[in-house]
Amino acid sequence: MAVIDEFVKSHPKSRELHERALNHFAAKGVTHVGRIWDPFGPYMTHAQGSRIWDVDGHEYIEFRNGHGALILGHGHPAVVKAIHDQAIKGTLYSASHELEIEWADLIKSMVPTAERVEFFACGQEANMMGIRLARAFTGRTRILKFEENFHGWADQLVAPRAPGAVNAEIKVIPMRDLRILEEELATGRYAIVLTEGGGAHMAGQVPWEPDFIRAVGPLARKYGTVWLLDEVVTGFRDGPAGWGGFMRLEPDLTTFGKSVAGGMPAGVLTGRADIMGMLAPKPPPESWISHSGTWNAMPIVCAAGIAACKLLKDGSVQKQVNEMGACLRQTGNRALQESGYNWRLYGRSIIHTYFGALDFEVDDAGNPPTRDIKKMLAGSEEKHKLGLYLLHHGIHTHQGRMLILSVAHTKDDIEKTVDALVKAIRDAVADDAIGGLPA
Template structure:
């Protein structure tokens, strides 16, 4: 079914949004989709192929969201579609083990040396909260450390903002989370080594784990400094706490071995104790995982006392999608080509912004990128908050009107897929050049 893009006709996106708002809170099933941060009507997507997707009006967009990261091959990659179709014919769900669960575990562990065992689950939130429960169970300690601006899913103990000082613990950022649930969560500033040292000096014997995004994708794109990552590893080791890297976003996205493989090149012997994965390993299907050394993972039921379960964990269709995706991205040269395409986009946007006199700073790794309407890259969440939100909203809508779909929020990273062509990149840069010129006036 095709829909005219004639602006005089009724906007089907608006029609659908009005219907949705009567039935679904905010009209969306995940808050950032609502366009609340940027204003306007969310686009209801009907289909996607390669690097493009089409909304309910038939408008085509160059897609830099990629389902918030999983679509590293673009939409509808033939090998992935074939694998999913074959799996679907065999059965949607069994509630019993399958060979593909074992194959996917083998494929992931082969690329991530810090993981000796792995548990498959259905979402990043589930993987993150399970990893923290495992850390608490394995150490026998109650307290966790997380960082301001890092997102690890919507589990109660993680929806927390910083307290008034290092001697106090966090405050819930969501209604429905009792204070006693977050009383053991300590929130620190990202990339602040001195604050991390002080936190361990105050609470070290009670800290079960430190959980962090190695590249924070919910601050747009802010990477942990090498010194910060190294000190986190040292402090966790010295105090008997576990270091959890949340690589739901970065795993198999920034490099074949995830962000941890990049830090291992800079920090001798570097490994996290637990890793949380999602997005790319499911290829767009609901699938995530957490894993680490055998001695820690064997604390999970049915072997150990830490309980975790899931009816749809290791879903046979999702594992087929993930396996087919991993097969493609492990081909020689895949990440070199993906990173080069991403850098070309960032360089083009930076040059276009600067030619128009608009402050613009970028960073990228593999197929993940971020940009800020600032002169320099921020290092933590308070610095991210100083960016020009109103100008970003104008940039977002200017790009959207020109057929370029970036994240509808200032604080979200972007993603390039192997399906993006030179022409897609050039069209994006040209669209941005036009918008930057309007922003400079």
């Protein structure tokens, strides 16, 4: 474990902070499960563009990008200016203001299915309201969701029997079996069916089969179930109309988060006026849903969201980020292939790592080198270890599982990343931390 020992030795301040944090935060000293590293991760001090720096003075090429929120990179000048200018004018009015209308106008101009817009503090809140609306609208209670699809940690959003969750009304079905989907919907008991944009885990570690996802809307409609497309990650990453627009889907409800607010905390629910009309106060009291929320449409978040959406509206940012993703995928896979390692990269603007048997090479669209879902999800321990080796080589990834791109990444960043990737695998194989060569 030579490299891990070196990592520990060269990150003394991070180690000290990690030891302090263990006294406060129950989840191995971190404040988000996705921030756990073994033995510990770097503690960051500042970030700009495609770079991030830690307390021990190390610089990393940044591929976590705010859990996917920062498609514009760290500290985009237009977003920083909007936040700064609004901070001076007031962060929270707890009253109506013009910025919320301007942000909603922009979102509606980008998303063809957005007849109405509602703002929340985060993505999962928007999903929870989607469920509540669907239940009130249909008069049904059951929730249908798909394996591996993530929508948040609340009771209604996690798998049945998750510790502490009361969620007997949820059924989870496989991602690729239309017969099971139709059988369930045909029971006429489901208020809502939820799907992640792109596929399961951050825009498609397990991508949807296009024919399957295109069948969800018509089937849901046939059986009177509301379809919610969760674009919290994909929203405005794949194009100005989201992944749904890119795939020409027509969900009843769509949720956004992350990129939609330029890196500030927010969730957005858009969709059909008749369903969202359940939020309009009318007698009797039990005929409508009351939506409060201290942070709804707070001016400083709206200002950042407007700045971000203006930049995302014409699609040029997404085009550039997707091209950079293709560049990372192609040059990375060429180098991995030449080195003989059974690792591959796939995906679009969020690149997923793959470790295992290669059924075929990654294609131009960035599909994984297998159709087997278990294989796509395998190797998380090896990926985590690779993530630490990548840190040692100056690359900050999502635990070695994902490299999330932003418009700030350059060709030079990509070349350095590919070089570091091959070196990190070489070192990890030499240390016996991971396997590396095909059987």
